[in-house]
Amino acid sequence: MNFRLIAFDSLGVRSMATVVETSNLKVFIDPSVALAPRRYGLPPHEKEMERMRELAKEIEEEAMDSDVIIVTHYHYDHFDLGRKISLSIYKDKDVLIKHPRENINRSQKVERAPLFLKSIEGLPRRLEFADGREFKYGPTTIKFSKAVPHGTNTRLGYVVEVLIESEGERFLFSSDVEGPSLEEQANFIVEADPHIVVIDGPMTYMLGFRYSADSLNRSIENVSRILDLPSLDLLVMDHHLCRELAFRERLHPISNRFKTAAEASGKANNLLEARRRELYGR
Numbered sequence: 001m002n003f004r005l006i007a008f009d010s011l012g013v014r015s016m017a018t019v020v021e022t023s024n025l026k027v028f029i030d031p032s033v034a035l036a037p038r039r040y041g042l043p044p045h046e047k048e049m050e051r052m053r054e055l056a057k058e059i060e061e062e063a064m065d066s067d068v069i070i071v072t073h074y075h076y077d078h079f080d081l082g083r084k085i086s087l088s089i090y091k092d093k094d095v096l097i098k099h100p101r102e103n104i105n106r107s108q109k110v111e112r113a114p115l116f117l118k119s120i121e122g123l124p125r126r127l128e129f130a131d132g133r134e135f136k137y138g139p140t141t142i143k144f145s146k147a148v149p150h151g152t153n154t155r156l157g158y159v160v161e162v163l164i165e166s167e168g169e170r171f172l173f174s175s176d177v178e179g180p181s182l183e184e185q186a187n188f189i190v191e192a193d194p195h196i197v198v199i200d201g202p203m204t205y206m207l208g209f210r211y212s213a214d215s216l217n218r219s220i221e222n223v224s225r226i227l228d229l230p231s232l233d234l235l236v237m238d239h240h241l242c243r244e245l246a247f248r249e250r251l252h253p254i255s256n257r258f259k260t261a262a263e264a265s266g267k268a269n270n271l272l273e274a275r276r277r278e279l280y281g282r
Contacts, residue, residue, distance in 0.1 A: 001169040003196060006059055007033045008261035009242035012051035012272040014077040016239050017059050018173060018198060019066070022140040022166035028066040029162060029173050031059050031089060034077035036243075036273050045279040048272045056084040063089035068142070070130070071097040072175035073150060073159040074104075074112040081119050088123070095124040096142065098160050099131045103147035105157035131160050140166040145188040151178035151203065152215045161185070163192045170194040170231065178203045178211070178240050179219035186222035193231045198261070199223070201241025204250040205274070220254055227257050236264045245274045 001022050007015035015033040019026065033055050035044040044052075063069060069090060071079045081087075098104070100113030120127075128135070132146040143165070147158035159175035172194035177185040179202050189197060202219040203211040227235060235258040241247050248255040262269045272279065 001164075001166055001171060003171060003198075004062070005198070005236065005238075005261035005265050006062060007055040008238045009240070009273065010238050010260035010262035010269045010271060011055065011265075011267070012048065012270040013055055014239075014273070015055065015059075016078065016173070016175065016198070016200065017055070019062050020164050020171050022164070022169075024138045025068060025140045025166070026066045027068045027070065027142065027164060028059075028063045028089075029070045030072055030078040030175070031063040031069060031085060032076060032078050032080040033059060033084060036276075039273055039276045040282075042276050042280055042282075045272070045276055047279055048276070051270075051272060052084070060085045060089060066093060068094045068096060068137070070142075070162060071095070071116070072162065072173075073098045073157060074100070074108040074116060075150075075156075075176070076112075078175070079112075079116055081115055087119055090120045090123040092123075092125045094126040094128070094135075095120065096128050096130040096135060096144070098158070099129040099147065103131065103158040105154065108157050140164065143192075148177065148185045148188070149182060150176045152181055152211070161188050163188075163194065170196075172197045174199040176200045176239065179215065180222050181215040181218040183222075186225060189226055190229065193229050195231050195233045196236075197226060197232065197234070198236045198238070199226075200239040201237035201247070202250070203240040203243075204247055205240070205244040207250070216250065220251060223254055223258070227254060234259065234264065236261055242269070242271055243273055245271060
């Protein structure tokens with residue numbers, strides 16, 4: 001099993017776009033990319049815009065060649081309506097998606113999910129709601145968690161976590177769990193005992209505002225449980241975590257036990273959003 005971390009916050013954009021290839025299947029999880037509309041009171045810098053264009057092109061190229069596309073929820077850094085990435089990526093694919101009507105918040109249920117379904121109508125060869133289900137493709141199995149909260153409560157809706165297993169290897173993708181700080185988010189990961197885990201880390205850049213110290217402490221406890229799993233070879237933690245420069249300082253005592261997506265890909269961290277003031281010379 002091989003995987004590629006295509007676009008992540010440590011690579012300069014808001015995204016968790018990930019490719020997993022087994023002996024018989026190529027799966028693209030959340031083929032999209034976005035930028036914070038405002039950060040420090042500033043709009044995206046041109047360097048961020050350029051990076052987004054570069055990674056959108058790479059996402060499109062990889063997704064065109066995929067067999068299965070997964071959408072874990074309906075936030076624009078996880079799915080696209082054809083504005084940055086061609087909708088033709090969904091043509092003749094199996095498309096496995098978060099249920100568009102159940103366990104979902106209002107904005108996703110009445111606006112984003114219906115728009116997405118309408119935009120890809122007639123393109124997939126197969127479209128399935130994935131929550132809590134399992135799909136077999138020869139030696140490869142794709143298993144989804146039941147819907148779990150996006151972060152520490154349900155205000156931002158729900159996501160599905162993804163386990164891909166093939167020939168004894170297990171890859172786990174958490175989607176937007178912001179930690180994970182909730183047991184229902186962490187338990188799916190722990191019970192899977194994966195070899196590779198890609199997690200949306202704690203939302204430390206909002207600590208004391210939309211993210212509490214208690215949530216951070218529970219996240220550290222749950223990530224420690226994951227780090228101690230017998231089969232674990234690599235833990236990648238990124239996305240919400242990589243929206244501030246000092247993210248590792250927040251995560252004692254696990255700060256040196258994980259890699260960002262950039263580091264796991266052999267690249268330097270490129271936290272453009274966190275550096276927006278610097279990019280504008282402020």
